[in-house]
Amino acid sequence: MSEVVNERYELNKNLAQMLKGGVIMDVTSPKEAEIAEKAGAVAVMALQKVPADLRKEGKVARMADPKIILEIKSAVSIPVMAKVRIGHFVEAQILEALGIDYIDESEVLTPADEEHHIDKWKFKAAFVCGARDLGEALRRIQEGASMIRTKGEAGTGNVVEAVRHLRRINKQIAYAASLSEDELYAYAKELGVSYELLKKTAQLKRLPVVNFAAGGIATPADAALMMQLGADGVFVGSGIFKSKNPEKRARAIVMATTYYNDPKILAEISYDLGEEMEGIDLRSLSEHELLSLRGN
Amino acid sequence: MKTIGVLAFQGGVIEHVKKIEELGAKPQLVKKEEDLKGLDGLILPGGESTTIGKFLIETGLKDHILNLINEGMPVWGTCAGAILLSKYIKDQGSGVLPILDIVIERNAYGSQLDSFKKEVFVPRFNIATECIFIRAPKIVEVSEGVEVLAELETPIAVLQKNILATTFHPELTSQNYWHSFFVKNVVK
Numbered sequence: 001m002s003e004v005v006n007e008r009y010e011l012n013k014n015l016a017q018m019l020k021g022g023v024i025m026d027v028t029s030p031k032e033a034e035i036a037e038k039a040g041a042v043a044v045m046a047l048q049k050v051p052a053d054l055r056k057e058g059k060v061a062r063m064a065d066p067k068i069i070l071e072i073k074s075a076v077s078i079p080v081m082a083k084v085r086i087g088h089f090v091e092a093q094i095l096e097a098l099g100i101d102y103i104d105e106s107e108v109l110t111p112a113d114e115e116h117h118i119d120k121w122k123f124k125a126a127f128v129c130g131a132r133d134l135g136e137a138l139r140r141i142q143e144g145a146s147m148i149r150t151k152g153e154a155g156t157g158n159v160v161e162a163v164r165h166l167r168r169i170n171k172q173i174a175y176a177a178s179l180s181e182d183e184l185y186a187y188a189k190e191l192g193v194s195y196e197l198l199k200k201t202a203q204l205k206r207l208p209v210v211n212f213a214a215g216g217i218a219t220p221a222d223a224a225l226m227m228q229l230g231a232d233g234v235f236v237g238s239g240i241f242k243s244k245n246p247e248k249r250a251r252a253i254v255m256a257t258t259y260y261n262d263p264k265i266l267a268e269i270s271y272d273l274g275e276e277m278e279g280i281d282l283r284s285l286s287e288h289e290l291l292s293l294r295g296n
Numbered sequence: 297m298k299t300i301g302v303l304a305f306q307g308g309v310i311e312h313v314k315k316i317e318e319l320g321a322k323p324q325l326v327k328k329e330e331d332l333k334g335l336d337g338l339i340l341p342g343g344e345s346t347t348i349g350k351f352l353i354e355t356g357l358k359d360h361i362l363n364l365i366n367e368g369m370p371v372w373g374t375c376a377g378a379i380l381l382s383k384y385i386k387d388q389g390s391g392v393l394p395i396l397d398i399v400i401e402r403n404a405y406g407s408q409l410d411s412f413k414k415e416v417f418v419p420r421f422n423i424a425t426e427c428i429f430i431r432a433p434k435i436v437e438v439s440e441g442v443e444v445l446a447e448l449e450t451p452i453a454v455l456q457k458n459i460l461a462t463t464f465h466p467e468l469t470s471q472n473y474w475h476s477f478f479v480k481n482v483v484k
Contacts, residue, residue, distance in 0.1 A: 021306040042344040101408040
């Protein structure tokens with residue numbers, strides 16, 4: 001890896017570091033972006049439809065129209081992220097040309113490539129990718145992701161998968177940290193990741209990049225739960241704009257992410273937020289409806 | 297032992313905490329009024345200035361911190377923190393803690409693609425320090441009484457009595473020059 005690429009990667013990791021402790025919100029219009037910024041979001045994710053609608057429609061979901069992305073970009077002063085399909089490096093080239101702050105190679109959109117993720121080292125732009133376990137997270141980092149988010153199950157309003165993924169990653173890191181060097185070689189092979197990266201993770205006792213929780217977070221308590229489990233911050237999608245009072249709920253989720261350790265404040269924040277998004281029992285979904293299984 | 301507060305709503309909090317510990321001072325996370333008690337100095341970290349500013353207003357910490365700064369408490373804003381302390385933000389009014397006599401322009405270099413790292417000579421330290429600019433602001437005007445400590449075409453580090461501001465992020469490097477300067481020279 002050249003020094004220039006390395007320096008660019010460090011700068012991209014640095015931006016994620018500055019987002020820590022914050023909430024990143026999915027938005028589909030300049031108006032929603034303004035609501036998110038006003039509520040205290042640290043960044044917005046520009047996309048054509050929120051995950052709950054993408055899920056309902058079951059059609060091919062692609063990168064948002066640059067018109068929407070640029071309108072959102074000019075509506076707010078906080079960083080703007082946008083999603084591309086897994087493996088769709090041309091969509092990523094377009095977002096880079098638009099000067100987007102972070103690209104999310106996301107399983108929420110329909111994957112464009114069933115075998116390959118984007119070679120993110122070829123880009124100057126920063127990338128965030130989803131992961132369900134340590135192997136997946138480190139593979140994405142190897143490909144050049146400078147931020148990770150747990151996948152959860154987007155568009156369900158059900159936090160159970162986000163919890164599962166974060167707990168699994170934490171457990172696997174603790175396990176890696178308990179291994180001797182020779183055992184680490186075997187574990188790296190089992191996870192399909194490089195020995196060096198696994199060793200670094202074991203030494204740090206955390207992922208070497210910022211890790212946000214995502215997928216199914218719908219209430220302030222959900223956000224605080226993910227923070228107490230060790231997430232560096234939270235992504236919120238349909239949970240806000242599918243509830244009755246998006247402004248109030250967005251603000252509450254931002255507050256809960258900061259005061260995640262203070263039950264008294266959390267009780268105040270959660271009070272009288274109005275009707276929340278309808279949740280989906282994940283057992284009612286068949287395997288092809290699960291977004292988190294996309295990309296590995 | 298000096299106790300240095302780090303405003304902990306959001307952003308590069310842990311990075312500052314580690315630096316303070318390395319220098320043998322005691323870090324104190326600040327999220328509520330009672331966390332301000334007994335501080336020898338306060339750091340406002342990088343992050344999103346709109347987000348952090350909102351918390352400052354809604355928690356009422358804004359007035360408490362302003363009072364403490366007026367009474368002489370040393371304060372240091374890095375990046376977003378520098379914006380919060382500025383009396384004037386270009387085209388946007390003022391910072392939430394408008395006490396530093398400068399005009400600052402938010403996001404002045406462009407998007408994340410324009411973030412960069414550069415070594416800049418600091419006359420006061422007689423050494424070049426590594427400066428990391430992440431979606432950084434630019435100080436476009438400085439009033440009398442504000443000392444410019446470092447420049448990269450425009451001022452990037454300024455000192456006005458007990459108020460230090462840097463538009464870059466010393467907490468993201470392996471160096472300790474700026475933290476050492478704040479803890480030893482600004483915090484008395």
